[in-house]
Amino acid sequence: MEARSAAVRARGTAGGGGREGWAGHAESRVRAAGHRASTARSRVIELLGEQECVLTARDIADRLRGEGVGVATVYRALELLEGLGLIQRLDVGEGTARYEPALPSGEHHHHLVCDTCGRVSAFADPQLERAIARVAGRLDYRVGAHDVILRGECPSCST
Amino acid sequence: MEARSAAVRARGTAGGGGREGWAGHAESRVRAAGHRASTARSRVIELLGEQECVLTARDIADRLRGEGVGVATVYRALELLEGLGLIQRLDVGEGTARYEPALPSGEHHHHLVCDTCGRVSAFADPQLERAIARVAGRLDYRVGAHDVILRGECPSCST
DNA sequence: CTGAGTGCAAACAGTTTGCATTACT
DNA sequence: AGTAATGCAAACTGTTTGCACTCAG
Numbered sequence: 001m002e003a004r005s006a007a008v009r010a011r012g013t014a015g016g017g018g019r020e021g022w023a024g025h026a027e028s029r030v031r032a033a034g035h036r037a038s039t040a041r042s043r044v045i046e047l048l049g050e051q052e053c054v055l056t057a058r059d060i061a062d063r064l065r066g067e068g069v070g071v072a073t074v075y076r077a078l079e080l081l082e083g084l085g086l087i088q089r090l091d092v093g094e095g096t097a098r099y100e101p102a103l104p105s106g107e108h109h110h111h112l113v114c115d116t117c118g119r120v121s122a123f124a125d126p127q128l129e130r131a132i133a134r135v136a137g138r139l140d141y142r143v144g145a146h147d148v149i150l151r152g153e154c155p156s157c158s159t
Numbered sequence: 160m161e162a163r164s165a166a167v168r169a170r171g172t173a174g175g176g177g178r179e180g181w182a183g184h185a186e187s188r189v190r191a192a193g194h195r196a197s198t199a200r201s202r203v204i205e206l207l208g209e210q211e212c213v214l215t216a217r218d219i220a221d222r223l224r225g226e227g228v229g230v231a232t233v234y235r236a237l238e239l240l241e242g243l244g245l246i247q248r249l250d251v252g253e254g255t256a257r258y259e260p261a262l263p264s265g266e267h268h269h270h271l272v273c274d275t276c277g278r279v280s281a282f283a284d285p286q287l288e289r290a291i292a293r294v295a296g297r298l299d300y301r302v303g304a305h306d307v308i309l310r311g312e313c314p315s316c317s318t
Numbered sequence: 319c320t321g322a323g324t325g326c327a328a329a330c331a332g333t334t335t336g337c338a339t340t341a342c343t
Numbered sequence: 344a345g346t347a348a349t350g351c352a353a354a355c356t357g358t359t360t361g362c363a364c365t366c367a368g
Contacts, residue, residue, distance in 0.1 A: 036342050038348055057333080070350040075333065091252040095332065095358080112300050123298055131290035136309055139282055141271050143311040150295060152302040195367055197323055216358080229325040234358060254333080254357065 022101045023049030026086045033084055040069045044077040054090055054098035054111070054120050092120060092149060110147065114154035121154065181260045182208030185245045192243055199228045203236040213249055213257035213270070213279050251279060251308060269306065273313035280313065 026045050031037060043064050048055065057078060061071045078099055081087040090098045092113045098120065102108070109124040128148065136143035185204050190196060202223050207214065216237060220230045237258055240246040249257045251272045257279065261267070268283040287307065295302035 034347095036347055038342070040349065058331095068350080071332095072334075072351080073349055076348080079334095089252065091250050093248065093250040093256070095254075097252070097332085112298065112302070115303070121300075123294070125290075125294040125297075128290045128294050131284075131287045132307070132309070135282070135284040135287050136311075138284075139271065139309075140314050141280075141309070141311055142317050143271070143309045144274070145310045147306075147308045147310075148291070149306045150291070150298075150300070150302045151304045151306075152295075152300055155299050158301050193322095195322055197367075199324065217356095227325080230357095231326080231359075232324055235323080238359095256357085 022103060025104055026081065026084075026101070029084055029086060030080065035080065040064075040073045041077045041080075043067060043069055044074055045081070048081075048087060048099065048101050051100075053122065054100045056096045056098050058096065060099075090120070090147070094118065110149065112150045112152070112154070114157055115151055116153055116157040119154055123150075181262060184263055185240065185243075185260070188243055188245060189239065194239065199223075199232045200236045200239075202226060202228055203233055204240070207240075207246060207258065207260050210259075212281070213259045215255045215257050217255065219258075249279070249306070253277065269308065271309045271311070271313070273316055274310055275312055275316040278313055282309075 023045050026049070027037070027042065030041070030045075035041075044060060047060055047063060057071070057074055060078075061069070061074045064074065078087065078089075082089055082099070086102055087099045088102045088108070090100065090111060092098065092111065107124075109122040110128070112121045112123060113119075114121075132146050132148070136146070182204050185208070186196070186201065189200070189204075194200075203219060206219055206222060216230070216233055219237075220228070220233045223233065237246065237248075241248055241258070245261055246258045247261045247267070249259065249270060251257065251270070266283075268281040269287070271280045271282060272278075273280075291305050291307070295305070
């Protein structure tokens, strides 16, 4: 079995991959929610859409600073996108939040964090999802979402 | 099925519950690792042992300030205890880490976070553990630990 | 005595917020 | 023109660190 995220290509604006679709989708949802189409926010969406793996706010801010986009704007954009359910925040515990596009299909994955290099990768497993759904049903709790984080050593660090 | 943590009573220094055992265990492990038995650190351990649910560093610092224990010491104690595997850090994403005793038996649970009141509770589920073990085995990754967080609305908030 | 451990305060990192300015609509 | 959105810088929050002092061994 393989870590799913690796299968998603980061392709700039060219290809027809799933993420390009996401950026467009996000843009129109933001529009539909009554927000203006500002360039700064579009850059943030674009960047998130191009990326195959999770990005920190700092990653985004650093790469957009050259284009005159400020940190505050990045955070505000992320806040908006998260509020609309267009991105998902991931907290692996090093004090820095990471963000990734939430696919409209609802299809999602979970994360592997390397204790050595800190890199975050992704995996998906339907049986795990089923186990979670089952336990969520048992509990006296209205469960709406879930995160699973596996920690250990990635292949390149364990050599 | 029930949220397990609720079954663990917080009983001060009186009873024979599992956590009292933990405090003693932790204290001797710290000793064995070559550290002195300072009062401040003992207070932190004691407090963690009495508590039935996760505590933030601030919770601990606030409650120990009266006894002259400083914030830095709390963080240093938590760092040490985590390094020895005696406590487990939990990050639910609001920027504040939470800590709870790690039982020597290796027995552990996962957490429910209420999106409304922010309260954190616990649950355990052997089948979920099995599902995680299975997926961990499949992946090309040396998985050493895992966290599962379910988010939603707790019974008292969903009324 | 000696140094591990401490408390305080200053330093830090990530994130949020106030406000004057910019630029979609 | 009107106002959402921005950029900057200052404010905040949680955590870490430098340093002189204390107390367990």
